[in-house]
Amino acid sequence: MTALSRRARRLVTANLTIAxxxxTMxxxxxxxxxLPLPLGVAGHEGSTVIVGLNGLRLLSSRAWRRAGTGTGAGS
Incomplete structure (x- = not known):
């Protein structure tokens, strides 16, 4: 498994945990x-935005540079 795929897997796990x-809360x-409905909607949508922004970290060039320096069987 490449370094980028390991990062992506950890990020997906973190996003699922956050959501x-x-x-659950x-x-x-x-x-x-x-729980007032507007507050419930805001909480759910807020978590969706956090998960989306967290996932966008994989698009940064820094993530790709780090992945390129990884060592392992696939590198």
Missing amino acids: ATVI LIAWDLFGH
């Missing part, structure tokens, strides 16, 4: 308290 955590808040 699942935020959604919003569901718990709604079940054990009263």
